[in-house]
Amino acid sequence: MFDEIKVAxxxxxxxxxxxxxxxxxxxxxxxxxxxxxxxxxxxxxxxVVAAIDRQLRTNFVSNIVIEPQExxxxxxxxxxxxxxxDRIGQLAGVVGTSARYKMPGIVAFDxxxxxxxxxxxxxxxxxxxxxxxxxxxxxxxxxxxxxxxxLGSGDIILGLDLSGGPGASTTVDNLxxxxxxxxxxxxxxxxxxxxxxxxxxFRTDFPFVDMLAFVTQREAESIxxxxxxxxxxxxxxxxxxxEDRVIAEIRRFAPNLKIRSWTEYLGFFSSxxxxxxxxxxxxxxxxxxxxxxxxxxxxxxxxxxxRRQIGILKAIGLNPRIIVYSYVLQALFYSVxxxxxxxxxxxxxxxxxxxxxPLLLPLxxxxxxxxxxRVETNVLMxxxxxxxxxxxxxxxxxxxxxxxxxxxx
Amino acid sequence: MIIxxxxxxxxxxxxxxxxxxxxxxFEVASGEFIAVMGRSGSGKSTLxxxxxxxxxxxxGRVVIDGIDVLALTESGKARFRLxxxxxVFQEYALITELTALExxxxxxxxxxxxxxxxxxxxxxxxxxxxxxxxDHYPSEMSGGEQQRVAVARxxxxxxxxxxxxxxxxxxDSASAKMVLELFRRLNRDLGQTIVMVTHEPDDRxxxxxxxxxxxxxxxxxxxxx
Numbered sequence: 001m002f003d004e005i006k007v008a009x010x011x012x013x014x015x016x017x018x019x020x021x022x023x024x025x026x027x028x029x030x031x032x033x034x035x036x037x038x039x040x041x042x043x044x045x046x047x048v049v050a051a052i053d054r055q056l057r058t059n060f061v062s063n064i065v066i067e068p069q070e071x072x073x074x075x076x077x078x079x080x081x082x083x084x085x086d087r088i089g090q091l092a093g094v095v096g097t098s099a100r101y102k103m104p105g106i107v108a109f110d111x112x113x114x115x116x117x118x119x120x121x122x123x124x125x126x127x128x129x130x131x132x133x134x135x136x137x138x139x140x141x142x143x144x145x146x147x148x149x150x151l152g153s154g155d156i157i158l159g160l161d162l163s164g165g166p167g168a169s170t171t172v173d174n175l176x177x178x179x180x181x182x183x184x185x186x187x188x189x190x191x192x193x194x195x196x197x198x199x200x201x202f203r204t205d206f207p208f209v210d211m212l213a214f215v216t217q218r219e220a221e222s223i224x225x226x227x228x229x230x231x232x233x234x235x236x237x238x239x240x241x242x243e244d245r246v247i248a249e250i251r252r253f254a255p256n257l258k259i260r261s262w263t264e265y266l267g268f269f270s271s272x273x274x275x276x277x278x279x280x281x282x283x284x285x286x287x288x289x290x291x292x293x294x295x296x297x298x299x300x301x302x303x304x305x306x307r308r309q310i311g312i313l314k315a316i317g318l319n320p321r322i323i324v325y326s327y328v329l330q331a332l333f334y335s336v337x338x339x340x341x342x343x344x345x346x347x348x349x350x351x352x353x354x355x356x357x358p359l360l361l362p363l364x365x366x367x368x369x370x371x372x373x374r375v376e377t378n379v380l381m382x383x384x385x386x387x388x389x390x391x392x393x394x395x396x397x398x399x400x401x402x403x404x405x406x407x408x409x
Numbered sequence: 410m411i412i413x414x415x416x417x418x419x420x421x422x423x424x425x426x427x428x429x430x431x432x433x434x435f436e437v438a439s440g441e442f443i444a445v446m447g448r449s450g451s452g453k454s455t456l457x458x459x460x461x462x463x464x465x466x467x468x469g470r471v472v473i474d475g476i477d478v479l480a481l482t483e484s485g486k487a488r489f490r491l492x493x494x495x496x497v498f499q500e501y502a503l504i505t506e507l508t509a510l511e512x513x514x515x516x517x518x519x520x521x522x523x524x525x526x527x528x529x530x531x532x533x534x535x536x537x538x539x540x541x542x543x544d545h546y547p548s549e550m551s552g553g554e555q556q557r558v559a560v561a562r563x564x565x566x567x568x569x570x571x572x573x574x575x576x577x578x579x580x581d582s583a584s585a586k587m588v589l590e591l592f593r594r595l596n597r598d599l600g601q602t603i604v605m606v607t608h609e610p611d612d613r614x615x616x617x618x619x620x621x622x623x624x625x626x627x628x629x630x631x632x633x634x
Contacts, residue, residue, distance in 0.1 A: 317492070403464055
């Protein structure tokens, strides 16, 4: 068998090296495109999932979300939050915690100062401004005005999609252009109403955050009449994946609290990720089928044009296996070259290009995310397709009657 | 006897089955140079294809060097062709991507003879008068030169029999004469058994015996002059 493969390799080498350079280049080019097609779509979709995950973890929920107990008695707030945060902060893998108040309310803005208010319901978040820097990008994403640090009662910052104005989403209703210095009125869910001065507008490019408003923790406590409580405690880990372990440890000293990982908390987004994963698998499957058919056609045409040669090789005594191996090796050669060039183009051209020029979607900037295991799978699948595509037509050709092959029908 | 053919029949299947050989029997002794002659459609090439294991007869028996070759498997037939038979086609049938030397040495390479195969291939190319043409590709050679490469390739594995199917049909008279002289020399000097199909009556001068076919049957077997 080894001797047969050696002869097959020799024939494949001679066929390729003596073949037309343009034909070889075209074959390799087609293989490269097939590979890039396979990798590109899945990378973009992976990029979408990664963007969702990053935005959610960075700006919305961090790694773990703790909420007030639901049983045996439903509570509105988590109590003695400082003590809770101190204990959580001592757990391995935890890099920080954030206590938040979440207050439903209706924001009203009279843009023309004529008594005509535009109202928008939203959630107002009360945070410790300094600590919040570790939990969201809001402080770094101020497009006008300033962040909450140093601000006090009567000050508020708004997300762009809530305030409205240039660059705001056109698909959601907003306040019609509230800007820095404008006054807004908020009617909170507990019946308290207050007037605020807009101190800043932020834009994270994540719609769920850009529709929020932020006030200081102290202001939230004055509205709610609470102290050292929180609607929500977020826990940030040094790296994703350790959520279950940390949750188990928190449950030991806070058994009644509702503690969930970010994926559990955002079940909807988990299903989005899952759906995108399914789409990726389907698109990859179709891409693979297209690649396999392309390779098959290219090899088939090659075998068909070498029909007489196959007949001659058989006539002089070469075992048909050698002929099949020879074409399979040729198919593998073209595929390996295609994979190498396609991978190089993906890694050194497409990925850097999309890093420099990401696709700007409402979810945020989307770049190509090449996952190693997916790339390896694609490489193996493409080579497998090449094996089959090289084997079938050559096996068919090698089985043909020698005289028919040499002289034609 | 190196070849024993017994009641060999070949009918081409189709809407109307066409009998090409209708019961042919003869023997060839080792070291003979045989010509198979007859009019077009007499079954000459069909006979050679059956003997050379390039096709499967409808019935009959072919024994070559004591082996009932029709009983071999496809893989066994390929091995037998490689080890024991040489074949020269009408249209040279060289591999276009290989040089003359590579074409000739390919069957030897398949048997695992690397350097020795190349050395013998070089000797054979010299023997057929192609010194200095070893590294030329088929497209760089004349028809006569290509046919001599094909002859050298047929001899590379020291076959028991060389089958030649109208080897001079596509050659000019000078090249044809050169190839036939080469066959005669191989037969006389090396004792090579050769079975050649030809339609040229003048080719009788090169062979020991002529088997005349007519309508798929042996019309007569005559000793050459």
